[in-house]
Amino acid sequence: MTEITHIDGVDSHPDWSRIPEHARHVLLCTGPRCTQRGALQLWKTLRRRLLEHQHIEVPGGVLLTRTHCQFPCNLGPVLTVYPERCWYGVRSKADAVRLVDVHLVGGDVVEALLIREHP
Numbered sequence: 047m048t049e050i051t052h053i054d055g056v057d058s059h060p061d062w063s064r065i066p067e068h069a070r071h072v073l074l075c076t077g078p079r080c081t082q083r084g085a086l087q088l089w090k091t092l093r094r095r096l097l098e099h100q101h102i103e104v105p106g107g108v109l110l111t112r113t114h115c116q117f118p119c120n121l122g123p124v125l126t127v128y129p130e131r132c133w134y135g136v137r138s139k140a141d142a143v144r145l146v147d148v149h150l151v152g153g154d155v156v157e158a159l160l161i162r163e164h165p
């Protein structure tokens with residue numbers, strides 16, 4: 047496949063033509079309401095903890111992506127994990143560390159942090 051190095055005058059780099067290595071894709075909402083609840087600080091904690099485990103953008107590891115609103119704003123900050131399709135409400139630094147250690151590194155769903163939808 048030909049690497050894209052220039053697209054209509056937009057800056058480019060060969061690394062930006064590759065999908066990063068990962069087994070799980072983690073989507074942290076940094077929409078307006080989750081940001082007001084501290085999502086940007088959680089982003090730093092998640093990234094730092096994943097780096098401590100050498101578990102970010104490596105085979106078997108995590109690709110961490112910020113998103114806009116994922117919709118259940120009242121239950122945020124919202125973080126989703128695929129392929130498991132887990133929806134989490136992460137409310138503190140301790141929650142973020144727990145999520146990394148137990149689910150993203152350990153492979154076990156953190157039931158206590160799952161978003162429970164009410165009918």
Ligand code: FES
Pocket residue numbers: 075076077078079080081114115116117118119120122123124
């Ligand atoms: S702003 Fe995060 S779910 Fe809406």
